[in-house]
Amino acid sequence: MSPTEPVLQVRNLTKAFGTNTVLRGIDLDVPRGKVVALIGPSGSGKTTILRSLNGLETPDAGSVTVGARGTVEAADAAHGEAGARGGSGVEPQLPSLTLDFGAKVSPREVAALRDRSAMVFQHYNLFPHMSVLQNVIEGPVRVQKRPRAEAVAEAEALLARVGLLEKRDAYPFELSGGQQQRVGIVRALALKPQLLLFDEPTSALDPELVDDVLAVIKELADEGWTMVIVTHELAFARQTADEVVFMDGGVVVERGPASQVLRNPQEERTQQFVRRLLHEI
Amino acid sequence: MDFNLFWSSLGPLLLGAVKGTIPLALASFALGLVLALLVAMMRISSNKLANGAGRFYVSVIRGTPLLVQLFVIFYGLPAIGVKIDPWPSAIIAFSLNVGGYAAEVIRAAILSVPAGQWEAGHMIGMSRNQTLLRIILPQAARVSVPPLSNTFISLVKDTSLASLILVTEMFRVAQQVAAFSQEFMLLYLEAALIYWVICLALSTAQTRLEKRLDRYVAH
Numbered sequence: 001m002s003p004t005e006p007v008l009q010v011r012n013l014t015k016a017f018g019t020n021t022v023l024r025g026i027d028l029d030v031p032r033g034k035v036v037a038l039i040g041p042s043g044s045g046k047t048t049i050l051r052s053l054n055g056l057e058t059p060d061a062g063s064v065t066v067g068a069r070g071t072v073e074a075a076d077a078a079h080g081e082a083g084a085r086g087g088s089g090v091e092p093q094l095p096s097l098t099l100d101f102g103a104k105v106s107p108r109e110v111a112a113l114r115d116r117s118a119m120v121f122q123h124y125n126l127f128p129h130m131s132v133l134q135n136v137i138e139g140p141v142r143v144q145k146r147p148r149a150e151a152v153a154e155a156e157a158l159l160a161r162v163g164l165l166e167k168r169d170a171y172p173f174e175l176s177g178g179q180q181q182r183v184g185i186v187r188a189l190a191l192k193p194q195l196l197l198f199d200e201p202t203s204a205l206d207p208e209l210v211d212d213v214l215a216v217i218k219e220l221a222d223e224g225w226t227m228v229i230v231t232h233e234l235a236f237a238r239q240t241a242d243e244v245v246f247m248d249g250g251v252v253v254e255r256g257p258a259s260q261v262l263r264n265p266q267e268e269r270t271q272q273f274v275r276r277l278l279h280e281i
Numbered sequence: 282m283d284f285n286l287f288w289s290s291l292g293p294l295l296l297g298a299v300k301g302t303i304p305l306a307l308a309s310f311a312l313g314l315v316l317a318l319l320v321a322m323m324r325i326s327s328n329k330l331a332n333g334a335g336r337f338y339v340s341v342i343r344g345t346p347l348l349v350q351l352f353v354i355f356y357g358l359p360a361i362g363v364k365i366d367p368w369p370s371a372i373i374a375f376s377l378n379v380g381g382y383a384a385e386v387i388r389a390a391i392l393s394v395p396a397g398q399w400e401a402g403h404m405i406g407m408s409r410n411q412t413l414l415r416i417i418l419p420q421a422a423r424v425s426v427p428p429l430s431n432t433f434i435s436l437v438k439d440t441s442l443a444s445l446i447l448v449t450e451m452f453r454v455a456q457q458v459a460a461f462s463q464e465f466m467l468l469y470l471e472a473a474l475i476y477w478v479i480c481l482a483l484s485t486a487q488t489r490l491e492k493r494l495d496r497y498v499a500h
Contacts, residue, residue: 056400107408114406125401129419129497139405142415171497191405 006065007032007194007226008053013062013101015048022048023059024250030195030243033224037231037241037258041273044247046230050197053228054119055110059101066116067096067194094194117195118188123204124180126172132159132183133168136190144191151190158186162216178209185216196220198229202236214240234277238262246270283464287471290458294451298475301450306437309372313379313436314429320384322413325391335384342381348442350374355446371443379436386428390421423494430487434480441476451475 010028014021022045030036038046051057053064097112099105126135133155140151159165162182164175172180181201188196198217202210214236221227221240231237237244237258244261246254246269254267265271323335342350355370365373394417402412444453452472459468 054404056403111406111408114404119404121397121401121404123397125395125397125404127398127401127416129423138415139407142411143406173498187405 005032006030007067009065011063013049013052013059015057015059022250026252028245030226030228032226034242035221035227035229035240036243036245037229037237038245038247039231039237040247045250046247047199050199050228050230053197054117055113058105061102063098063100065096065098066113067094116193117197118191118193119197119199120184120188120201122200124184126180126183128172131169131171132164135183136187139191155190158189162186176209177205178212181205181213182216194226196225196227198227200230200232202233232277234262234274246273283467286462286464287467290468290471293454293458294471294475297449297451297454301448302437302440305371305440305443305450309375310379310433310436312372312376313383316376316380317383317387320380321387321391324384324388339381339384342378347378347439350378351442351446367447370446371448375436379432382432383429386425387421390425391417393424394420426487426491426494430483434483437479438476
């Protein structure tokens, strides 16, 4: 298996909310260990794509494939060779999964999709009635049925990495927005997904808290996690993303290497968008 | 007033509370809550039939007097061959009643939890039921403690209606002692006092429970 084999393949995704068509046939490929940034004006459909990749939205048609083709053993061997997916104790990867939204998608298929992808929300969505540690181990222990001691040890290691180990027993309301979002990232990592999804992870943060969160995401990118990031932080996208996809009106207007799309956009709509955002900075 | 009678009747009245009023209220409230949760789930489901059935049930319960509900079950049902003893009749009537009122409280509390909490539960792989039990209900509980406490306190007082279908709870004991001694004022005030003390204790418990559930919320 080549290292460029896609972890995510999206084909011809369409979605309408009533008469409002938000996705008009989207294709997207994310190779293993690569980072794709989705940018574009609000209402362009980028968040809808991201939510579809975690089963939080059901597209009307099109397909989503997550994971390498082949057996778990093959995926395992490939993993050792590519050194992808950071963190300790990586599990054998799940076989690939294709959801065809043209047909009816079963709850089991949606559950399988969620086994493979994890999301970091714009508004963190931490569980307010649980401590930081409980937030992180809830999925591994309750859903993945992993031994509690193991899940706690891993959660603590991940919290230490983002500098929040001393907050393990705090409740979310006791944390700053930036700290909450770092817990949100750790909660996603603890699920050991093949694909990490970020939905405008810094949009709800005070400006002075943005950098800490972006630094964590950049580190994960450098470690080889496969990620799709919806963001308005163009400087961050340029530094972190391998590919930038500019969307508008439910279609992909332009895509390419981050430096090219952001520094030298070919399409007029991209130029306008990039210019406007850069002016704001 | 005859204060000797106050003291000598206190024992039987308290016994009526311990053996009648309190277990009747507790059993009915527990069953009523289970029923209310089911009805609340029906009311927020997208299934039109379940939704309509839940709405109809709540409407009937809230739109008819509790005393009438009690009489229909105990005195009415035998007419169609369903004969139920006083105690089970009372528990059925009170549970159904609590179920109707608490269903609306629980429904509103569930809806007050932000949609992002459902999504985060689903994101970590939880099913709908798992998310409801682990993520949504604990947060809904905090919102629903004050109104559910009201429901429970009302229920404690409403159990006095069971005296009318021959359940030996505290108020029936008071009636019996009053009829025998002809000291109506004393006995009914005495019963009122005991209801009041029970409800004061419940209010204190409510405050403590609210504090406990507030520990993870910014003040």
